[in-house]
Amino acid sequence: MKYYIIAGEASGDLHASNLMKQISEKDPEADFRFWGGDLMAAVGGKPVKHYRDLAFMGFLEVAKNIRTILRNIRFCKEDVAAFEPDALILVDYPGFNLRIAKWAKKVGIKVFYYISPQIWAWHSSRVQGIKASVDRMFVILPFEPEFYQKYEYPVDFVGHPLLDVTENYQASDDFHTKNRLPDKPIIGLFPGSRKQEITRMLSEMLQVVPHYPDYHFVIAGAPSQATAFYQPFLAQISAKNLSFISQQSYDLLSHAKAALVTSGTATLETALFKVPQVVCYKGGPINYWLARRLINVEYISLVNLIVDRPLVQELIQGELNTKQLRQGLDDILQAGKATEIKAGYDELILKLGQKGASERAAHLMVHYAKEN
Numbered sequence: 001m002k003y004y005i006i007a008g009e010a011s012g013d014l015h016a017s018n019l020m021k022q023i024s025e026k027d028p029e030a031d032f033r034f035w036g037g038d039l040m041a042a043v044g045g046k047p048v049k050h051y052r053d054l055a056f057m058g059f060l061e062v063a064k065n066i067r068t069i070l071r072n073i074r075f076c077k078e079d080v081a082a083f084e085p086d087a088l089i090l091v092d093y094p095g096f097n098l099r100i101a102k103w104a105k106k107v108g109i110k111v112f113y114y115i116s117p118q119i120w121a122w123h124s125s126r127v128q129g130i131k132a133s134v135d136r137m138f139v140i141l142p143f144e145p146e147f148y149q150k151y152e153y154p155v156d157f158v159g160h161p162l163l164d165v166t167e168n169y170q171a172s173d174d175f176h177t178k179n180r181l182p183d184k185p186i187i188g189l190f191p192g193s194r195k196q197e198i199t200r201m202l203s204e205m206l207q208v209v210p211h212y213p214d215y216h217f218v219i220a221g222a223p224s225q226a227t228a229f230y231q232p233f234l235a236q237i238s239a240k241n242l243s244f245i246s247q248q249s250y251d252l253l254s255h256a257k258a259a260l261v262t263s264g265t266a267t268l269e270t271a272l273f274k275v276p277q278v279v280c281y282k283g284g285p286i287n288y289w290l291a292r293r294l295i296n297v298e299y300i301s302l303v304n305l306i307v308d309r310p311l312v313q314e315l316i317q318g319e320l321n322t323k324q325l326r327q328g329l330d331d332i333l334q335a336g337k338a339t340e341i342k343a344g345y346d347e348l349i350l351k352l353g354q355k356g357a358s359e360r361a362a363h364l365m366v367h368y369a370k371e372n
Contacts (some may be wrong), residue, residue, distance in 0.1 A: 001027055001150045001369055004085035005034040008093030008191045009311045010224055011265040013037030013342040015161045016091045020044055022362030023225045033083045078081040084131055087112055087369040101133040112365055120147045127151045136368050138361045142351045159353035166272040171254035179245050179278040184216040185257040192262035193222035200282045201262045202233050207322040209239045221246030259331050271348055276332035276333055276341045311344040
């Protein structure tokens, strides 16, 4: 069968690549066409569009690039129609994918959605559009089936795909040597993957580095960004206890004692590697003002949302400053607090369900795709 897959971000590329592997096992004749990244390309060929050309963050950034976005939507519809897939698989990336879903349903294409938009966090009215446009929704967070049940929309909970990725990960034994890192405890800096968020987060995170000479800070470079993009930030600070690495985030988490992490999937990855963290978020003033009026959840980090309490500290907007970051970092570097956070991570892992999410999702998708 033919599968058209759209993933518009780095995390979507990861999860879609694992899904493609599992679909290929269930359907040896699977033919893929996709928007995504290098991980998906390693499974099924060259992407029609790479996700690094699709990432626009925030209301203003979207408004500035609206012509490009509309051009991409128009091209996507034409390309999907020409491919004539048995199933269109949309992976997260809701601003784009929900528009494509609405069109695809109207023209008779079967629509699957893997990794639900966070409509439980804001703009919940979108659930009506999902009910009308998406044939099957595959969710990965334990509280999502109950949310959708309130709207009489049955979904498939497959578990979280990161459980497979992190549990099976083999850390590099020569991480320190190959990256020329000193024999000091490591603090990881995870400023995000998009240029806008990296610009805001990394500048704040770097201010704490000179205050911890007994630790070595390591910036995790995003696979979607060139090393040259980070150079101006590194030039801002003349600290010897700072290094930059790229595309080694899981190795870094495997060796880190603590981390400062931009809100997003990385907070959950950090938790699965049992690393105490402070969660950071800072948006543009207008974006933040709008978001505050739209978001209806108590926490911004997936960690706190899943355990339903403030397990890890969240520093948001004005709270994200050097003083607060130092206080938060001092806290999680203490043995007692670190032990408390790690115990909470164990609880989180139990709530996420069993590993095998990609396999379960693939099995169901192939089954549903065959149905008339």
